[in-house]
Amino acid sequence: MNYYVGVDVGTGSTRAALFDGEGKLIKISTNPIETFNSVPDFYEQSSEDIWDAVKKVVKNVVSEIPKESVNGIGFDATCSLVLLDEAGDPVTASLNGDDKRNVILWLDHRAEAEANFINMMGNQALRYVGGSISLEMEIPKILWLKKNLPDTWARVKLMFDLPDFLTWKATGSESRSLCSLVCKWNYSASPDGKNGWNEEFFNEIGLSVLKENNWRRIGNEVKAPGEPVGRGLSSRAAAELGLAEGTPVGTSIIDAHAGGLGMIGCSAPNISDNFTSRLGLICGTSTCHMAVSEKPIYVDGIWGPYYSAMVPSLWLNEGGQSATGKLLDHVIDTHPATSSIRKKIYGKMHIQQYLSNLLQSMSQQRSFPDISYLTKDLHVWPDFHGNRSPLADPTLQGMISGLSLASDEENLALIYLATIQALTYGTKHILESLTESRYKIETILICGGLSQNPLFVQIHADVLNLPVLIPSERESVLLGSAILGSCAAGTYPSVSKAIRAMAGSGSLVRPRSVSYQYHVRKFKVFKKLVNDQKDYKKMMNETL
Numbered sequence: 001m002n003y004y005v006g007v008d009v010g011t012g013s014t015r016a017a018l019f020d021g022e023g024k025l026i027k028i029s030t031n032p033i034e035t036f037n038s039v040p041d042f043y044e045q046s047s048e049d050i051w052d053a054v055k056k057v058v059k060n061v062v063s064e065i066p067k068e069s070v071n072g073i074g075f076d077a078t079c080s081l082v083l084l085d086e087a088g089d090p091v092t093a094s095l096n097g098d099d100k101r102n103v104i105l106w107l108d109h110r111a112e113a114e115a116n117f118i119n120m121m122g123n124q125a126l127r128y129v130g131g132s133i134s135l136e137m138e139i140p141k142i143l144w145l146k147k148n149l150p151d152t153w154a155r156v157k158l159m160f161d162l163p164d165f166l167t168w169k170a171t172g173s174e175s176r177s178l179c180s181l182v183c184k185w186n187y188s189a190s191p192d193g194k195n196g197w198n199e200e201f202f203n204e205i206g207l208s209v210l211k212e213n214n215w216r217r218i219g220n221e222v223k224a225p226g227e228p229v230g231r232g233l234s235s236r237a238a239a240e241l242g243l244a245e246g247t248p249v250g251t252s253i254i255d256a257h258a259g260g261l262g263m264i265g266c267s268a269p270n271i272s273d274n275f276t277s278r279l280g281l282i283c284g285t286s287t288c289h290m291a292v293s294e295k296p297i298y299v300d301g302i303w304g305p306y307y308s309a310m311v312p313s314l315w316l317n318e319g320g321q322s323a324t325g326k327l328l329d330h331v332i333d334t335h336p337a338t339s340s341i342r343k344k345i346y347g348k349m350h351i352q353q354y355l356s357n358l359l360q361s362m363s364q365q366r367s368f369p370d371i372s373y374l375t376k377d378l379h380v381w382p383d384f385h386g387n388r389s390p391l392a393d394p395t396l397q398g399m400i401s402g403l404s405l406a407s408d409e410e411n412l413a414l415i416y417l418a419t420i421q422a423l424t425y426g427t428k429h430i431l432e433s434l435t436e437s438r439y440k441i442e443t444i445l446i447c448g449g450l451s452q453n454p455l456f457v458q459i460h461a462d463v464l465n466l467p468v469l470i471p472s473e474r475e476s477v478l479l480g481s482a483i484l485g486s487c488a489a490g491t492y493p494s495v496s497k498a499i500r501a502m503a504g505s506g507s508l509v510r511p512r513s514v515s516y517q518y519h520v521r522k523f524k525v526f527k528k529l530v531n532d533q534k535d536y537k538k539m540m541n542e543t544l
Contacts, residue, residue: 002071004489005058005243006481008255009033009050009077009162011107011285016057017478018065021491023502025475029060036094036101043105044094047082050103050162051169059242067244071491073233074226074250074484075170076258076477077162078106079184081138083145084158084165091156093145103162104141107285107322109386111140112394118143118205125186125201130302132392136322137184142218143207159218161185163252170237170249173230176219179253182306183318185218189307195222223251224308225261226487226495250484256288256318257310258480261495263447264292264311265503266471271443275311278469279431279441281460282477283448285326287423289319289389289430291439299437301390302430312495317439319389319430324423325449327384327398328352331419337409356455358413370515372421372459378402378414379522380422381529390433391530399529420456421519424463425526431464444468445506447476461511463519468509479503 001020008015014033018026031053036044062070081104083091090102104110115135119126126132133140138161146153160168161180168174178195181187189195197215202208214220223229229249238245253261259282264275272278280290292314296305304317323330332338332351345354363371379401386394400415431441444466450456451470461468473479483498492498 001069002491003065003069004482004485005061005070005073006258006478006485007054007058007073007075007166008258008477008481009054009075009166010255011035011078011105014050014053014057015478016054016061017475017482018061019479019482019502021486021502023473023479023482023504025473025479027061027064028475028478029057031056035105039095041109042095043108044101045080045103045105046100047084047090047103047165048100051166054166054169055240062242067242070243070247072248072250072485072487072489073170073243074481074488075163075166075252076255076481077166077252079136079138079180079254080105080162081141082160082162082165083152083156084160085155086157088158091152092149093152106136107385108141109135109394111135111144114140114143114147115394121204123201123204125188125198127298128188128305129186130304130389130392131300133186134303134388134392135394136388137186139186139205139207143205146207157217161254163254164219167229167249167252170233170241171230172234173221174216174219175221175223175229175251177225177252178222179225179257179309181219181222182309183254183257183303183316187222189309191307191313224312225251225253225257225310226484226498227251228488248485248488248490250488253310253480253484255284255477256282256290258484259288259447259477260290260310260480261483261499262473262476262478262480263445263471263503263506264290265499266445266469266506267503268469268506268508271467271469271508275314277440277442278445279434279443280445280447281427283324283446283450285323286388287321287324287427289427291317291434291441293317293439297437297439299390299433301392302433303389311499317434319434321382321423321426322388323382323385327382327423328416328419330384331415332412335412335415336407337412341409341412352416352453355413355416356453358409359417359455362410362413370512370518371417372462372515372518374414375418375421375522378418379525379529380415380418381526381533382419382422382426389430396530396533399533401529417455420459421463421522422526424459425523427460428463428523429527442466445471447471447474457509458512461509462515463523465511465516467511469506470509471504471506473504
């Protein structure tokens with residue numbers, strides 16, 4: 001039997017999974033990682049802590065098989081910035097000088113001023129990030145480091161996107177992934193092969209120093225996702241992971257892109273398998289919306305188009321919401337009724353399932369045709385951590401209209417439902433922008449934790465009026481990484497063929513017409529909420 005390992009470093013944990021050659025999950029392991037948030041909007045992690053977690057989970061999933069039976073390994077991770085010195089040791093990204101805290105998490109919003117400055121310069125490179133760079137991306141954060149941490153700036157000699165840090169730890173190779181560089185570092189890539197760093201852009205924003213030593217600090221060897229890295233696992237990494245030295249390592253990919261890779265080839269009866277007709281939602285702490293096209297499509301407020309960043313030879317557009325799973329957790333964790341509910345259901349079911357059951361009961365008591373009608377007077381704008389797409393405004397904040405003095409579990413259920421609806425309207429807002437720019441989306445695919453929430457899935461089908469396909473292999477992100485490992489091993493001649501071979505089938509959730517017009521009305525309220533918020537800010541900034 002031949003196996004492949006996929007490794008995923010998410011926001012709060014590191015996971016590894018063992019798959020067979022057909023994409024069937026054999027074993028999975030999870031280990032938490034630490035996040036530091038001592039200053040508002042500053043989120044840092046430790047690369048050493050992350051690698052220690054990687055070692056544990058990989059060793060766990062391969063412990064019961066011969067190590068020689070693992071043909072390849074692939075890595076994905078959040079698009080976080082890792083800082084190292086010449087010796088490869090951590091260099092602090094923290095205001096307190098702690099070298100342990102050498103990773104600036106994607107969630108970190110410290111570089112708002114730097115992102116605004118870059119956008120003000122208006123370089124043509126911004127066409128490929130939806131017209132404006134995000135403070136979540138790496139170049140604004142690097143500019144912040146240069147301005148605010150001179151000691152760090154003097155010491156740091158290697159800057160990796162976290163997925164590339166993992167392949168460096170595994171192989172010793174400083175190569176970078178085209179996926180990470182194109183999507184988060186303003187690297188240029190095109191079908192004509194004229195790839196490279198945009199020297200004019202870096203000169204203009206004050207980072208010309210990165211050109212030194214042939215751009216080594218940020219990468220001068222760039223590989224496509226799935227290409228073999230170096231000579232495979234180094235002897236040290238192989239011992240740490242419990243694998244054989246030389247095991248092929250696939251060039252890495254960002255975690256959301258791994259999810260897109262793992263599910264875009266999922267099949268179902270009577271559903272088109274054309275990659276360009278599908279919108280993939282990779283749901284976790286945040287949600288990323290992945291769409292691919294044969295030609296570049298420019299969409300204001302949507303990242304991309306990125307050439308070959310996910311599926312080879314196709315252009316990728318990436319929308320997103322900065323807080324989805326995290327927002328639902330926040331709504332639940334901060335409500336007065338949560339503690340008593342958790343005591344009541346301890347060990348029996350997930351609290352979100354309890355709330356879904358409660359909503360069904362409340363709807364039946366009121367003889368509503370659908371539970372969505374329960375929130376007629378309750379409306380949420382979900383950007384509690386800014387808007388990633390399609391407004392590209394990190395200063396936006398959350399809003400709730402229709403609150404009362406109620407603090408019981410029914411009140412929590414209603415706010416929970418209104419929040420799910422708001423997240424879905426956010427996806428509809430993104431889909432509108434894609435459609436207006438020539439995309440023809442016929443199917444929605446959802447993976448990640450929220451794909452296992454039937455209420456979340458059904459509301460997406462109803463609001464978007466499109467079928468939703470849920471892969472039978474629920475761990476699409478880990479499967480995407482394993483696909484990269486299979487490509488590095490040469491098992492499949494291309495990433496596209498590996499996707500078709502390993503993606504498997506899925507179950508379909510059809511839209512229902514019973515609540516469609518209701519959601520159309522609520523979507524109008526949704527868009528008015530954000531306009532109202534902008535009006536409030538304008539009023540408060542007026543000179544008296």
